[in-house]
Amino acid sequence: MKKVTAFIGTQSRKATYFAVQEFERNLKQLGDIDFEYVFLSDYRLEFCRGCKLCFNKGEELCPLKDDRDVLLEKMENSDGIILASPNYVFHVSARMKNLIDRLAFLCHRPRFFGKACTAVVTQGNMGGGAIAKYLCTSAGHIGFHSSKGCWAQTLDPMTERQRRTLEQRVRKAAARFYRELTRPTPPPSFFRLLIFRMTRTSLKYVDHDFRDYQYYKDKGWFESDYYHPTSLGPVKKLAGRLFDVAARQAARRMQA
Ligand SMILES: Cc1cc2nc3c(=O)[nH]c(=O)nc-3n(C[C@H](O)[C@H](O)[C@H](O)COP(=O)(O)O)c2cc1C
Incomplete structure (x- = not known):
């Protein structure tokens, strides 16, 4: 059984949540998966102060005492992760960016080797491809090997056509991620x-x-x-x- 954790950067439980649920459904058709949802809004994560103590002296010296290590542990206990975010002004949501910033010390001291990652992005209009790429690249800097993520337009409420496109893209992305999750760690680029x-x-x-x-x-x-x-x-x-x-x-x- 593979453990997969989805980190979700919106609290709305609408489009992005729907896309991740679809991802889970597809993934479970491919293999034995233990799937966990982590809404970042349910955790206390302060904004990075930029003191760089984590870079220079060690992450345990971070002055912010919050849930950073709880989230880190969830990554450590996973075989693969999904970073899911709505497109907020051509980038990830602030919650998702904050998570990435708070883990920046891992770009210096990467540790998540042998673990897979992908991205799910929802949006009203455009820009999601670059955001999904950004999420996978960021995860790559901290050790994950990634498969190409997916993105889709989702008006509220979603049209039938949008729903079909989203389902199709998520199905393909889940298949790519499953291959990444189950293959041996690839050599570096x-x-x-x-x-x-x-x-x-x-x-x-x-x-x-x-x-x-x-x-x-x-x-x-x-x-x-x-x-x-x-x-x-x-x-x-x-x-x-x-x-x-x-x-x-x-x-x-x-x-x-
Ligand atoms: C603050 C904010 C900024 C947004 N910026 C963009 C944008 O730049 N481009 C875009 O295509 N959609 C944008 N959207 C639309 C959302 O990406 C879209 O509605 C998304 O599916 C919402 O996901 P959710 O229902 O999971 O919260 C924005 C929405 C909000 C609330």
């Missing part, structure tokens, strides 16, 4: 490999008390090919070495 190699090399040149440095050291990431065991293949192995050299030169230039 060149872009992700580049980020890993550049970051770890630049960390060698910072204060070793810096939290990221310790994290990389404890994980053995200064010696490994990538964040998690993977087969890079000869071309990516070579690319990785070139990225190391380029990052070293860039770090030395910065120091000079």
Whole structure:
């Protein structure tokens, strides 16, 4: 059985909720799934103050004492997550953005490897494709591997045609997500490999008390090919070495 958690960035329990319920229905036709709904409006999540204590010293030093770690634990206990949001002025809702901001330290110290992610976006008119992509990219920065999400127009009330289009898109997205959820963790893209190699090399040149440095050291990431065991293949192995050299030169230039 796979555990899937949907994080929903609206409290309206209308279009986005309907799309996620449709997603759940389709997913359960494909396999044995334990599905949980997490409405962000049911949790206390303060706005990030931008102090960067989480980046530099550690997330446990965040001055905001709220439900951040409850939500983090829900991600940790899932095999896959769905990030669902309405389109609010060409972006995710403020609730969803706040969740992403509060987890920004994980972009420095990613941890959700081997877990799948996708996005569900509803909207009145347009812009949902870019929002779904943004959600998947953000999840990728903290370790998830993602499948292409879906988006659909949903007037209130929804027309019959809109309902059919939404159901069709959600069905396809659920099938893509199920494949992602059940396949072995894929090797990194060149872009992700580049980020890993550049970051770890630049960390060698910072204060070793810096939290990221310790994290990389404890994980053995200064010696490994990538964040998690993977087969890079000869071309990516070579690319990785070139990225190391380029990052070293860039770090030395910065120091000079
Ligand atoms: C504050 C706000 C901003 C919105 N901005 C956009 C927008 O820029 N583009 C768009 O297509 N729809 C926009 N919408 C419409 C919603 O995305 C759409 O109605 C969505 O399906 C609502 O989801 P919900 O019923 O789950 O809350 C906006 C709605 C609200 C309330």
